Structures are given as C-alpha cells and as structure tokens.
Amino acid sequence: MTTIQFPLATSSWDAAEYAALQNVIEGGRFTMGPEVRAFEEEFAAAMGTRHAVMVNSGSSANLIALAAAVYNPELNVNPGDEVIVPAVSWATTYYPVQQLGLRLRFVDVDLDTLNMSVEAVSAAITPATKVILVVNLLGNPADLIGLRALADEHGLILMEDNCESLGATLDGRHAGTFGLSGTYSSFFSHHISTMEGGLVTTDDEFTYQAAVSLRAHGWTRELPDENLVHPKSGEPFDDLFRFVLPGYNVRPVEMSGALGRAQLQKLPGLIAGRRQNAALFVDRFAGNDKVRIQRENGQSSWFGFSLLLDGVLAGRRAEVVRALSAAGIESRPIVGGNFTRNPVMKHLNAHVPDDLSAADKIHDDGLFVGNHHYPIESELDLLVSVIDGI
Template sequence: MGESSFIPLSEPNLSLRESEYLNEAMKSGWISSAGNYVEMFEKSFANYVDSKYAITVSNGTLGLVLALKMLEIGVGDEVIVPNVTFGATANAVCQVGAIPIFADIDQDTMCMDLESFRSKITNKTRAVIPVHLYGNAADVVEINKIAKNSNFYVIEDAAEAVGTRISGKHVGTFGDIGVFSFFANKTITTGEGGMLVLNNEHLYSKGKMMRSHGFSPNNRYWHETWGTNMRMTNLQAAIGCAQMERVTELVEIKQKNAGIYKEFLSSLYPAKITYVKEHTDCENSHWLFVIKLKDKNLIQKLETHLVSNQIETRRIFYPLNIQPAFEKYSSKNEIFSGSIAAYENGICLPSSTLLSLEQIRKITSVISSFFESIAEKS
C-alpha cells in the first residue's frame, strides 16, 4: 500500500500475480464458487501443510462451524476453548448449539493451559479447540494425547498460524481438523476466506457436501445431508493461488521482523519488556508480534503513546468470560489468572510483511521514548 507516516498493524501484501490470476478468473466467466482456481488453491494449501485434503470456505469462522457440524457436535455438547482468543472460536460453538467451556491460558505462551484444560473435561466433552494465538503454537501434541485418552475430538484453530510448525509439522494437522483464515490482515489473504485441512476421507466428503447446501456429489439438487453455502469464490481462490506462490517468503518476513524487534527492544529496555514464550520445538510464524510489559499499569499509557505517534497497535484479546456474549458460560467466582495477566500486560505491534526496517526503528524508538519519559517522572 506504500509507506506513509501512519504505520498499520497489518496490511495485505499483493503483487501483480494476484491481479493476473484474478483477471484470468474474471475472463473465464467463472466468478462464483465453480472454477479451476478453487481446486488449485485447495491442492496448493494441502501440499504446503502436508495434509491429504483441504476444503475452502468463505471465512475462518464458518470453517469452525463446518468442522463442528462435520463431527456432529451440537445441542448440549461441551467444547473446550481457550479463554483468550478471537470471539469467533466460541461463537462457532454457540452457533451449532453446543456449550463453550473456557480453559485458562498460560500467560507466558498465551495458549491453552494444560492443567486448566484437564480440569474442564467432563462426560459431556465432545471436542477441544486449541488456538495457536498470534502464530504461537499451542501444546497441541499433549492436547491431542489427552483428547484421545478421553475420546473426544481436536479441532485446531490455526486462523492466525499459517507457517507455524512444531518439529517441522505444520499446525492444523495434529488434530482431527484444522481451520485457517485468509482475512485481509492474515499472512496470506483472499480478502475473506478460510480453509479446513484433514486426513480423513469420509469427513472430507461430508464436509464438501455440507459446505455446498448438502448437495449430493452425483446429483446437484439432491440433499444428502445438512448444509448451507460456505463456499469460496473462484475470484478469491485466484488471489489465494497467487499468495501461495509467496507463502514461504511472507512467513519468513514475519519471522525476520520479529527477530529485528527483539534485537532493537532488548538493547533498549530489556528489564521492562518480555516476549511470548515458545515451546522448544515450535517455529512461531509471528502473525502479530507481541510484547509484554512487566508493569501492567503502563500498558494503556504505552498504547496511547504509540497511537499518538501514528502507530497502530492492538491489545491482547479480552478474556471471553468477562464479555456479555459469553459470561453466562462461566461462573462469576472462577478465576482465570493467566487470561487476566495476558490481557493486562500484552500488546501487539505492527507486523505487516510490508513493514520496513526504518518503520521498525521508529516503533522501537517511540517505545524507548515512552520509557524515558516514565523514568524522568519517577
């Protein structure tokens, strides 16, 4: 989008290739959900994450809904979700009539806390949705073991985690189904859009039908199962195909910028700032770069300072249990200490793949000036 004094949190990185493929799709006349680019995008993404199957959907939220419907999760079933995540994770559970059960997060990793997760399992638990928040991997290996031992499903919310791997294996491929988002602020984008990945052929066939009104694959207007329209258009998929040609490059830019942030900030005020903890074998894609202040009383002031200097930021997501839409699913006496600490101490810095070195210098310089002003007043 070009450089200006304003530094956005994130922005799409589009090239001439996206325009070329989009024009080809338009010229073909296949501008809705039929067309070659949809299948090409699915195959390209499945290959990238090393999954047998992939299903495009119109957005990541409906991808979660579809995953739950594919696994026949519904009224009265309990689904465990982390208490700090984008609201879509819990909304999808509510949309199918199930009950979201909130597990606390580890304030260091900002992903689901294993002890809290274990404590939430009941005989009504049908699934868990670990979230790889901001690109950092949840301990999905251990979560998977626990779920298998207790006989319920794992749906990975990898909306923010294109490029994140654990021991070389891409997140989203550990559980029964993985769900990704391609919203405009994601590492790769189709404007709006999402993708399910899985290895089960039966679930794949079922999901393809449900995504398209429940139509039989052999008889278009014969409804084999429940379904609705969750399809991605050929135009969106054309953009997605072009983005996939640069996905490795875009992820590497995110990771490189995270390293630069740490280098600059650690030399300024290492005693004031900490970072999200990563598992030993985790390759964090750093969709958004997060810093945590050791003094929670400064976080709002830092946010205001950055915004006043034309730097867009984002606070850590509000804990779900305190929000009007979800508070009924949690006891008022329940304490989510990890969730509170993450929200009160954390902030996301600009993380666009178009971010320049000079912009990172400006951001870290502004943060430095903030701490200098605090020191002068004390």
C-alpha cells in the same frame, strides 16, 4: 492527522495477484469453480494433508469443521456436550460451539506463549467433554503434541483453530494438522490474502466430504457417487438438488481461489520475512522489564508482535496506546482479550472458571503491533523508542 509509520497490516499482492483476478474476469466464471478446486489441492499439498476445503472466511471454516464433527455418526458429539476452549481468542472460535448446541468450557492461558496448556486442559476435562478446540495464537503453535496425546488418552476429539498461524510448524509438522481438522483464514490482514476466505484441512474422509456438503446447502451435488455422508439417489437430475445435512452457504468465489494460488506460491518467502523481523523484535525487547513478549513454541509464523505491559507500565495501556498512536504506530488488543468479559456471554452456554488471571492480565495490559513480510527494522526501532520513552 498522524502519518502511519508502522501499520498493523499491509498488502502482499503484486502483479501476479492482479493477473490472477484478470484471468478470472476474462474467463467469465465467477462462482466457485476450477480455480477454487486447484487452490484446495495445492493448499492441502503445502500443508501435508489429504484434503482442503475452501470457504468464504476463517470464521466459516470453524463453523464447517465443527459441524462436520457433529454430523459424524462415529464421533457421538451431541447437544450439551462440552468443548474446551482457551479464554483468549477471537469471537468465531466460540460462536460455532453455541450455534451447534454444544457447551463452551473455558480454560486460562499461559502468559508466555499466550496459548492454553496441557495442564489447564487436563484439569478441565469432565465426563461431558468431547472436544478440545485449541487455538494457535498470533502465529505461535500451542503444545500440539502434548494436547494430541491428552486427547488420545481421554478419547477426545482434537481440533485446531489455526486461523492466525498459517505456516507455523512444530517438530517439522504444520500447525493445523495435528487434530481431526484445522482451520485457516486468508483475510486481508493474514499471512496470505484472498480478500475474504478460509480453509478447512483434514486427513479424515468423512470430515472432508461433510465439509464439502455443508459449505453448499448440505446437498450431495459435489460428493462422489460412493460417499460417506449419504447415498446418492442414482438419478443425476435429482442428485443436483438432494439435501442431506443442515448446511450453509459459505462458498468462496473464483477470484478468491485464483488469488490463493498466487499467494500460496509466495508463502515460504512471506513467512521467512516475518521470521526475520521476529528475530529483530525478540532481540530488541530481550530483558526489557516494561513488557513481556510472546515466547515462541516450535517455529512461529509471527502473525503479530504482542506486548504485555509489565513493571512500571502495568495498568497504563491507554497511555501506551496514545503514545504509540501519536508516533504513527497502529496497535490493537491481543485478539479478543479475555473473551468471557464480553457482554455476549449472556447469550452463550458456557462454563467460566473463577480464576482466569492470565487472560485478565492480557485483557487489561495486552496489545499487539503488526508484522510484515518485508523488513521493518526502522519500525521496530521506533517502537522501542516509544516504549522506552514512557
């Protein structure tokens, strides 16, 4: 078996995280409680938002964020309304749209940034469009300023799937904070890890309160007496078990909250390390006509390093992957490639344009390798040598 020299993901835990876990064990409170609440407050402060709601995954964060918009009586989002999405993303960008009775409208992406453009979104808007769901791919912010302006111009809701891009910024503002809500993942392979976990951030009070209710059965238990979701009965016993929204059970556990607090303290250093590696990566592949690398927009947090095979390597991804694997370099497709080419599409209510040429190129010739918070100069040199040797 080949020894892994350049893994896709590694742990950023040390004694602080294990101490946080032990404190929860000794305290005896394992279900969602004060550690989760403290992490939410600290995360919102770090992102510069009024609120953050923790859930059990980034996938659940997407579901809760979109559901909060659907149940907001002021937004008028109804079954059959359209949500514009990029053709390249992960499955759980799309599934909540289907699960909530909305219609997906796919648009192509830009081959350089890997994100959808203002022009592509503008051309896709129809009278049925209600939401632009932008994805910041592999740490790289989309044109969030332009998309925000476009959404405002057409009276649309802008939401961000920022699960891969914690710590990315655009004009000094955190990605994930340009729309009604932003979502984040704290799964093992992401910028911070709470084992499993995700968050929704928002400045909007209804979105916050609805997310709090939706993550726990749609009840009023955690809502203030005066809230925007539904009036409480005034009887404390009844209000513990009063259901007002068709919610879910996607609560996190106390260990994840405690881990998040420890990881959040390290976030600036974790992102700085990734950006230092990115500078080396960009330098190593500048002018290489065999691959096309992601063009940074704003300040990426560099989730991973994408390689779009070009020139003599175009059409040879399987061969490249074999060579990388033989050298101990782990790789994987660029997120989900062109998601519309998956068999699951027969179950989704979606409009797919005839031309998704950029997404197809990414699907057929794209891959990415890992980035880490620690120096990986030798790993990048190995990567260059393998690519140059094919």
